[in-house]
Amino acid sequence: MKKTYRMQRGFISFLFIGFFLILWFFFYKLYPLIVEQITIIQLPQIESKIFLIPVGLMVFTLFVNWSIRNKLWFGLFFSLHYYLMTKRIRRHIKDARFEDEREFDNRLVTLPKIKITFDDNRTRQSGKVFINNTIKFDKKLEDMRIDSALKGYVSERKYLSKDRDWYIYEFYSVDSHKQLKIKSASDLIEWSNKTADDYALRLDERATVPFHHMGLVGQTGSGKSFFIQMLVEQVLSKKVSHELFIIDPKRTDVYQMAKRTIGDERTGDKTNAIELIKQFHERMKIRQDELQDYFISNRNKTYRDAGLPALILLIDEFGALRESWKTLAKKERDEVDSILSDVAFMGRQLGCILWVATQQMNAQTMPTAIREQLVLKIALGDSDEQTYRTLFSSGVDIPPVQFTAGQGIYSFPGLASADKPRLLTVPYCSFLN
Structure with missing residues (x-):
């Protein structure tokens, strides 16, 4: 069986402890009997407790080293959890045969240093x-997946530290992705x-x-409508009075919620969607004029620094809406695309935010100029490969997970x-039913 240098040091330490305990037992129990039986010579009196001193020192040293290595100052349960996680990772790395060396005719393994935060x-x-990086281990660490070594956890992405001295594996608890149930708006x-x-x-x-x-x-069935309504509830609850403009061409749950919460003036369906988009664009132009003097005297600032509310244009079922525009004249279609591109390019600093939701994502459902400006990208439920590649990147790495309603990636x-999106589990807001 392969051993690590730490195992060897531990074995030697416990061997010495056992040796001194045997000596203590001998001089505590057996030696006095021998002294009584042998009368020919006078055997010296030996205090058995002296052999407990090196035992105590070694146990104390081992305890201090273990405490420092496993951060006992955070609590006993933390230390035990840290110790078991580190031990399991070390054992898996050892079994993967990272490196073998021969010393004193024993097969010993040098393992990289491991830290957990x-x-x-x-x-x-x-x-x-x-995991500490070296020339010897670099290639193996680059190819290594540590999910199997993280009992109860999943590693979702890996990268090198800025100085490239460490490989960093981000992980999350499997239990943390159990969907939270929220029963009320409060x-x-x-x-x-x-x-x-x-x-x-x-x-x-x-997140x-x-x-x-x-x-x-x-x-x-992916939970998209519930998610949109959850975001709207959050926006409306802010102390800053943000303005929402919501378009739902199918007049479904999002449309009905918008009519109740923000009124008819800033809620649109297929018939008045273009008018609402133009209204939002005019509002953005007014905001741009409002901030000109502020930006001149405050470089690299945004609407937030000026204390202004956000203006959010939410378009649900964008693919279906854009499909309905095919009956319009090309000049009018191009004008709408131009307005949305203008919002996407210029709106962030001004606080004019564009949220676009659709069932599928491709070059036909959304212009590339707009899509590339959508910084926050979210895919709920299972989508086709083209949608993933269009929304995120051509080389996107999708976690091999079966998504249910409210679960996805972002x-x-x-x-x-965009190459390695993270898992997302949106809370289930039962009060929205």
Whole structure:
């Protein structure tokens, strides 16, 4: 059986402890009997407790080393959890035959240094595994998947540290992706406010993002409508009075919700969608004039720094809406595309945000100029390969997971790249039924 150098040191340490305990037992129990039986010579008196001193020192040293290595200052349960996770990873790496060396005719294995950090040391739902990189291990670490070594966790992406000294594996708990059930609007707002401010949205237990252009894809039954309504509820609950303009050509749940919450003036269907888009564009031009003087004296600032509310244009079922425009004159179609492109290109700094939702994503359902500006990309439920490649990137790596309603993937700068999107589990808001 292969052994690591740590195993060898531990074996030697316990061997010495056992040796001194045997000596202690001998001089505590047996030696006094021998002294009584032998009267020919006077045997010296030996205090048995002296052999417990090296035992105590070695046990104390082992305990201190274990405590430091497993961060006992965070608590006993944390340390035990940390120890078992590290031990399992080390065992899997050892079994993968990373490196063998011969020393004293024993087969010993040198393993890379491993560190684990949790995003929350109390819940330990997600975190990172750091594995020290060397020339010897670089190729193997690059190809290694550690999911099987993370009991109860899944690794979702891997990358090198900035100095390239460490391979970093981000992981999350399998339990953390159990869908949260929210029973009331007040519970939703309370949940959202834990991580999101007045200019941000909470998507699930792990992801909170600032207001930005969004592309949302989801087939029927994917939970897309529930997700949109959850976002609208969050926006309307903010202390800043953000303005929503909502278009739902099919007049489904999103349309009815918009009529109740924001009124007919900023709610549109297929018939008045173009008018509402033009109205939003005019509102954006007014906002641009409002911010000119502010931007001159405040470089690299945004509408948020000026304390202005966001203007959000949400278009649901965009593919179906754009399909209905084929009966219009080409000049009118091009004008609408031009307006939406203008919002996508210029709106972010002005606080004019474009949210587009559709069932499928391809070059026909959405112009490339608009699609490329959708920074927050979300796909709920299972979608076809073309949709994934169009929305995210041509080389997107889709996790091999069967998605149910409210589950999917997303990408956002700093959280997940378009090549390797992260899993998303949207809360189920039962009160929206």
